[in-house]
Amino acid sequence: MxxxxxxxxxxxxxxxxxxxxxxxxxxxxxxxxxxxxxxxxxxxxxxxxxxxxxxxxxxxxxxxxxxxxxxxxxxxxxxxxxxxxxxxxxxxxxxxxxxxxxxxxxxxxxxxxxxxxxxxxxxxxxxxRGAFDAQTNLRTRVAYQEDAQVFIETNRRFQLPVSTLIIKIRYYNDLRRMMTAEQLTELLQLASSTIKKITRDNDITYLLDRDDPTWAILIYANTDGARVATSRIKEGFDKAFRDNPDLTNVALALVVGVATWDPETMKTPSDFMEAGLKETQYDVS
Known part of the structure; x- marks a missing residue:
């Protein structure tokens, strides 16, 4: 070929x-x-x-x-x-x-x-193969599982801290009933492009779920470094949201859960992802 x-x-x-x-x-x-x-x-x-x-x-x-x-x-x-x-x-x-x-x-x-x-x-x-989302040009859950294994192996061999950020839209189920199909599509594109643009070149962004929009990022950073990235993503999304005339009448905000790989409590990439999803429940900022 x-x-x-x-x-x-x-x-x-x-x-x-x-x-x-x-x-x-x-x-x-x-x-x-x-x-x-x-x-x-x-x-x-x-x-x-x-x-x-x-x-x-x-x-x-x-x-x-x-x-x-x-x-x-x-x-x-x-x-x-x-x-x-x-x-x-x-x-x-x-x-x-x-x-x-x-x-x-x-x-x-x-x-x-x-x-x-x-x-x-x-x-x-x-x-x-489910590794690529055509609409947002982001990797999917399948690719996240494979790539997370590489990040985990790097952590084991070189002791580099590895974290994952799980990103969701606050109150999405309520917002979905108030928004048009065009607004929902615009919101998905806006959030995807903003998250991808703000992350560093060596950070990888994924779209884990389209129905309940959930994004993930794999980064080489400890918890403090991941929280800095979290603040940067939220600020970037707020700015992009304010500049978008199609979404100005909707109250939008992101919730982000941060999990750092811990070989004592986590065994698989799924454990890693689930830890990040659990942390989104405690993001009240």
Missing amino acids: TNKHQNANLYIDVCWLLFLAAFAGTAILMALSGHLILNTIYLFCTIVLLLMTYFWGLLTGLVANFLFIAIQIIIVLYQYLAKTQDIPWPLMFWMVQPLMLSVILYFLTINQTYLQQQSRDLQTALIE
Whole structure:
């Protein structure tokens, strides 16, 4: 998969270079041929052929190009046989350039489409595994369990303090009955983006529950350091809430529970998370 991805990127770069070179060659030949009106007409036809290739595929593009070539040949033969005009040799490049540009554009398009599809498949796989929330771009409970195990192992090996912050919206069940669906969506996005923005680069933010919005953060800090982060998150949320015109008529506040990993009382990441959830009940600030 990695080699295919790298090859697709390489093909795109090569196709872009060839496409630009072919267009530059076309511009030079147009300038040298000197037939302004015919060149303008042929250029417009070439753009139409490129659009047909882009939207309807290579087969349609080839058929349209061969039809364009046939029309040019018929016109030239008519002019030659009727003795109305000599064969315009300087314009013969229009029999080749549109076809060449269409083929290059097709290969450029299919490689770009491949990379876009790979990106969509990757995001879908993450969502299906439950490790990624598509709406908020945050990791989920599944990812929290896996990452917490890494933090716990780091604590065991290097004695680094590890804490988790569990964040909820105060009185959410009551607020939900008073808010519209649009306001609830806006609230979820606002809280998620604010929490993620305020945390440090090496802190990881998770959305544990969408129905009863619950976020979590894993940090390398002791309890005091985690409480400093708690104050920073609450202040940032209050400011973002005041600046949001869609939520100004709702009384919103966060509750945050802080738990520091204790191997004596905790055995699993679930214990760690549950300790943080329990602490949210005592946050009355």
